[in-house]
Amino acid sequence: MSLVRSFFKTVRVLLGPVLLGWERLSRPRGVVREPAQQQLVNMQCRSLALYQYRTCPFCMKVRQNMRRLSLDIELRDAQHDATHRAALVAGGGKAKVPCLKITDASGKSQWLYDSDAINAYLDSRFKVA
Numbered sequence: 513m514s515l516v517r518s519f520f521k522t523v524r525v526l527l528g529p530v531l532l533g534w535e536r537l538s539r540p541r542g543v544v545r546e547p548a549q550q551q552l553v554n555m556q557c558r559s560l561a562l563y564q565y566r567t568c569p570f571c572m573k574v575r576q577n578m579r580r581l582s583l584d585i586e587l588r589d590a591q592h593d594a595t596h597r598a599a600l601v602a603g604g605g606k607a608k609v610p611c612l613k614i615t616d617a618s619g620k621s622q623w624l625y626d627s628d629a630i631n632a633y634l635d636s637r638f639k640v641a
Contacts, residue, residue, distance in 0.1 A: 528567035535572045542582035543640045550582065553638060557585045562630075563600045563611040565591040570627040571610040577631045581638045585612075 545553065562578070562585050564571035578585055588596040590609055601607050604623035612624040612633065624630055 524567060531567050531569065531572065535576065538576070540576055540580040542579055545582065545640070553582070554584050556637075557583050559615045559617075561586045561588050561613040561615075563588045563590040563596060563604075563613065564609050565589070568609055573627045574610045574612075574630050574634075577634055581634060581640070583634065583638060 560583075562571075562574060564574070564587055566589065575587070588599075590597045590600045590607065590611075597607060600609075600611055600623075603613065603621055604611050604625065606625070608625055610625070610627055610630055612630045614622045614624060614633075616622075624633060
């Protein structure tokens with residue numbers, strides 16, 4: 513088992529910078545909203561947090577969609593920050609990323625896993641007319 517983990521860790525170390533470079537080069541242009549509308553969106557984003565790993569391709573997919581929609585959602589590194597990882601496992605039930613934590617007005621949290629589900633949620637909630 514440790515040989516397999518070592519292999520994948522080596523692959524991540526070698527491919528990580530390439531993936532991050534590609535993410536930066538392929539960064540989408542964000543939508544432009546009226547200032548008051550963008551401020552409202554920014555306030556709504558305060559109830560969201562994305563648990564992610566920097567070099568996870570599925571997390572990159574969600575971050576690209578966040579940029580496209582001009583969403584200022586807090587990013588929480590569940591790979592290198594033990595506090596965030598523990599919160600992810602305690603709240604969502606598993607250490608899987610990406611995971612969007614959605615907190616409602618009463619303080620109740622919902623944990624949404626899977627990049628396609630997260631992107632569908634963000635698209636429906638913050639769609640641009």
